[in-house]
Amino acid sequence: MEKPLPQAQTNQDVQQYELNGTVTDMQGSPLAGVTIRIKDTRRGTLSDTDGTYSIEVSPVDILIFSYMGFKKVEIPLNGRENVNVRMEEDIMSLEGVEVNAGYYTVRDRERTGNIKRVTSKDIEMQPVVNPLxxxxxxxxxxxVVQANSIPGSATTIQIRGRNSLRTEGNLPLYIIDGVPINSSPITAGGILSLTGVDPLNTLNLSNIESIEVLKDADATAIYGSRGANGVILITTKKGKEGKTSMNINMYSGVGKVSSTIKMLDTEQYLEMRKEAFANDGATPTSSSAPDLVLWDQGRYTDWQKELLGGSAFITDLQASVSGGNANTSFLFGGAYHKEGTVFPGDFGYQKITGNFNLNHTSSDKKFRVILSTNYGIDKNKQFNDAIFVQNTILLAPNAPSLTDENGNLNWENSTWENPLGSLRRTQDITSNNFVTNAVLSYQLFPGFSLKTNFGYTNLNSEQVMKNPLSSYDPAFPWVNSTNLRTTKRQSWIIEPQAVYSKEIGRGNLEALLGATFQKSTANILSMSGSDFADDSLLGNLAAAADSGISTQEDIEYAYTAVFGRIGYNWKRKYFLNLTGRRDGSSRFGPNKRFANFGAIGGAWIFSEEPYIRRSIPFLSFGKLRGSFGTTGSDQIADYGYYDTYAPTNAGGLYPTQLVNPDYSWEVNKKFEGAVELGFIQDRFLFSASWYRNRSSNQLVGYSLPAMTGFTSIQANLPATVQNTGWELEMTTTNIQSTDFSWRTSFNITFPKNKLVEFQNIEQSSYANTYRVGESLYSAILYQSIGVNPETGLYEVLDVNEDGRFDFNDRIVIKDLGRKYYGGLNNRINYKSFGLEFLVEFAKQLGRNQFSMFGTPGRLAENQPTEIMDRWTQEGDIANTQMFSQSFTGNTAYTRTTGSNLAIGDASFIRLKTLSLSYQIPSAYISMVGFNTCKIYFHAQNLFTLTNYSGLDPQSSRLGSAQFFPALRTFTGGIQLTF
Structure with a gap:
């Protein structure tokens, strides 16, 4: 139905007729709420939820299509009765795009803070479990580093570097629709113990509208003590006005290991082993060398292909229904995701999610309520072996077969550890996560509103680990066992707010005043049992001969705050933003419970100045902005300031923690300056930001002498960590025509991390970990001399020549932080075809194969082919020491693993994503009732260019083969609306 705009004027042309059409984006998805106006009149209409519209026109009219975040389109009708329009996303123009700043929204053009945004188009079709x-x-x-590609494993994210000396003190604040989420990974066992389980896994990716990342003080100070490490805002989709429509998206595909290590074949392996015995002057026996004496010398198995070379099948189904009228709109959706693994056995991950959104506005537009609910259940079945991947790579190529002729596990007379035994030790993790939020607002009078945000979260996770007798060598007296762990997290939050806006002079004033009341509880219970009568009883502790509670924690966390913001712009050219927050946290003692944080941000759109327009006519947009302020962190354990006691077996008590009521918040002082430029009607956009963050008053465990009976006490240490860097971003419209468009976006970051100050670090527990003036990512190492041509063994420099090798001899410092990193994205559209690809890159050092393998020549441990360039006789100049399994050889090799020789280039360029899509013309699908139909193909981690010798350069900082590399995935799907 035609919807006349305010003050509609009647077209006097008598040749009126009804024009119909559809409005979509460049990918073919329908756009609802697009304004379609007849040029030079006030007559117009809006597109419905499915993108369709109808309007009374005359043959000579010109239609103007406009929509926030998209480029305006003008089309002369010339008598046409049907006009379908594809609108291009106006990422080049900052005028209409609004970004979520948390407690308020701001036009991208006018923001004073550093806020970056990705939309649903960048997220929903990627075959990933976690949105990060x-x-x-x-x-x-x-x-963003995915150290372990096991489905459900937690992803590591750092915003502008590492601020805290404590690893757990660097988590950003996650907020879903205004509700803060405990982002710390859930502790898990087995292969998931390396990273933990991410609580964000249960989100429905197809329901995410956008993800905003807040980085500088202006953007994060309003979150006070929780904004030191940045803020990640996840906004879910909302219902829109229009007739009821359904959207369905389905895809399936397969994933394979993206990289392997080239290992010795059987002939090379046996040569290495025999040479090791010869070098050591020893004789192989059935106990010292079953691989040489008992095992088949002609047998060869590529164990990486055998145990890691399977196919991980992926299936995903998403569906949503939305609609409504001018007062009430709704959206209901759900999704199912199933993903297998490449390992032998019935392992995999699956989740079911549901979401609901309801928007209601009263007829007088004064009262509004928004309700959002997200619920997800996931189940993850994996094996209970943290180093299975590493053990697989180390397996001798002539190791025995996995099973005997009867299909039972083959232990080859107890001469090896059958890797399938590890796969029979399983863990099942089931989680359900409920997040709901309600926002009520009422406009008391024009420009002044009261608003209240109510939020609630409830996460429950249960883990069952089973170690059956059948997974062990029966020749030894093993006992079966089970471990149970439950984690429960609940929180509620109430945030009343008052919002005021008023034009003052030639400017506009916006003010916000609010308060936060939040309470969280966490309950952790770990139990174990052993010696079950039968493996089928595992998991039932009542059937265990021996059982007990190993961990029980009940934690409460209370948080309260008042916050405010004042923003003023003059002529939409000069902008000032003031934010502040006073926080109170139960994690600190009564003396230090409250603290103040705040920031000031400003911007000048100098391209609005008449003299700039005249002197630089090709400059379409120019802005200078800057900010300074403080944020904080209370990411420490609860009750750390108390004296705590535990019961003794005799019925008494003994102290377990010393009191310290005076430690207080970490403080992060942030400064940023930036310039944003647009040229040639914003066809070329460029921004450069320089930042400096200094985190001081570090919350760490302060070492105590052993005579106190305690190893440490929680305290603030006089240490300051600094992060500085440049962030450069560029977006260009290379080609733009009716049928063809090509856009490129590029970003690169040059970070620098440094421990600026740490008084008396020599007396702290960090003396052997960090160095003042160096990065927190630094490895402090011996200086390698290489292979001694006379002894054939690795040597490192004895700096003080005292005959011992200790920390005083570690003089080489290698920064394992990234020198620079970024991405290059291209989006190309030709008529109904779309192509998009993203290239990710990083310049960095990492730990090489020395951290993955033992001394070349050891029993049943395979090696990479590079070790064949080894020392064999006196005088040789070689890269690898002689083959040996002696104590002397092992000592020399182990010492070298702590030297600069164990650090190598881990830079990479990776084709991260590649997508190809085709939008089927509406003429072919309308007859079957579809509004749009798109088919697509997506590839992930297609190839990686790198000199890194390990499995994946992403995890090279961690430097262990136990971290499973990213999978190369191929998926195909279809997206329908009707």
Missing amino acids: QALQGRMAGVE
Whole structure:
């Protein structure tokens, strides 16, 4: 139905007729709420939820299509009765795009803070479990590392570097629709113990509208003590006005290991082993060398292909229904995701999610309510072996077969550890996560509103680990066992707010005043049992001969705050933003419970100045902005300031923690300066940001002498960590025509991390970990001399020549932090075809194969082919020491693993994503009732260019083969609306 705009004027042309059409984006998805206006009149209409519209026109009219975040389109009708329009996303123009700043929204053009945004188009079709994985390479200053590609494993994200000496003190604040989420990974066992389980896994990726990352003080100070490490805002989709429509998206595909290590074949392996015995002057026996004496010398198995070379099948189904009228709109959706693994056995991950959104506005537009609910259940079945991948790579190529002729596990007379035994030791993790939020607002009078945000979260996770007798060698007296762990997290939050807006002079004033009341509880219970009568009883502790509670924690966390913001712009050219927050946290003692944080941000759109327009006519947009302020962190354990006691077996008590009521918040002082430029009607956009963050008053465990009976006490240490860097971003419209468009976006970050100050570090527990003036990512190492031509063994430099090798001899410092990183994205559209690809890159050092393998020549441990360039006789100049399994050889090799020889280039360029899509013309699908139909193909991690010798350069900082590399995945799907 035609919807006349205010003050509609009647077209006097008598040749009126009804024009119909559809409005979509460049990918063919329908756009609802697009304004369609007849040029030079006030007559117009809006597109419905499915993108369709109808309007009374005359043959000579010109239609103007406009929509926030998209480029305006003008089309002369020339008598046409049907006009379908594809609108192009106006990422080049900052005028209409609004970004979520948390407690308020701001036009991208007018923001004073550093806020970066990705939309649903960048997220929903990627075959990933966690939404953070979709951010890799897409944002400057945001480093996302998927150290372990096991489905459900937690992803590491750092915003502008590492601020805290404590690893657990660097988590950003996650907020879903205004509700803060405990982002710390859930502790898990087995292969998931390396990273933990991410609580964000249960989100429905197809329901995410956008993810905003807040980085500088202006953007994060309003979150006070929780904004030190940045803020990640996840906004879910909302219902829109229009007739009821359904959207369905389905895809399936397969994943394979993206990289392997080239290992010795049987002939090379046996040569290495025999040479090791010869070098050591020893004789192989059935106990010292079953691989040489008992095992088949002609047998060869590529164990990486055998145990890691399977196919991980992926299936995903998403569906949503939305609609409504001018007062009430709704959206209901759900999704199912199933993903296998490449390992032998019935392992995999699956989740079911549901979401609901309801928007209601009263007829007088004064009262509004928004309700959002997200619920997800996931189940993850994996094996209970943290180093299975590493053990697989180390298996001798002539190791025995996995099973005997009867299909039972083959232990080859107890001469090896059958890797299938590890796969029979399983863990099942089931989690359900409920997040709901309600926002009520009422406009008391024009410009002044009261608003209240109510939020609630409830996460429950249960883990069952089973170690059956059948997984062990029956020749030994093993006992079966089970471990149970439950984690429960609940929280509620109430945030009343008052919002005021008023034009003052030629400017506009916006003010916000609010308060936060939040309470969280966490309950952790770990139990174990052993010696079950039968493996089928595992998991039932009542059937265990021996059982007990190993961990029980009940934690409460209370948080309260008042916050405010004042923003003023003059002529939409000069902008000032003041934010402040006073926080109170139960994690600190009564003396230090409250603290103040705040920031000031400003911007000048100098391209609005008449003299700039005249002197630089090709400059379409120019802005200078800057900010300074403080944020904080209370990411420490609860009750750390108390004296705590535990019961003794005799009925008494003994102290377990010393009191310290005076430690207080970490403080992060942030400064940023930036310039944003647009040229040639914003066809070329460029921004450069320089930042400096200094985190002081570090909350760490202060070492105590052993005579106190305690190893440490929680305290603030006089240490300051600094992160500085440049962030450069560029977006260009290379080609833009009716049928063809090509856009490129590029980002690169040059970060620098440094421990600026740490008084008396020599007396702290960090003396052997950090060095003042160096990066927190630094490895402090011996100086390698290489292989001694006379002894054939690795040597490192004895700096003080005292005959001992200790920390005083570690004089080489290698920064394992990234020198630079970024991404290059291209989006190309030709008529109904779409092509998009993202290239991710990083310049960095990493730990090489020395951290993955033992001394070349050891029993049943295979090696990479590079070790064949080894020392064999006196005088040889070689890269690898002689083959040996002696104590002397092992000592020399182990010492070298702590030297600069164990660090190598881990830089990489990776084709992260590749997508190809085709939008079927509406003429072919309308007859079957579809509004749009798109088919697509998506590839992930297609190839990686790198000199890194390990499995994946992403995890090279961690430097262990136990971290499973990213999978190369191929998926195909279809998206329908009707």
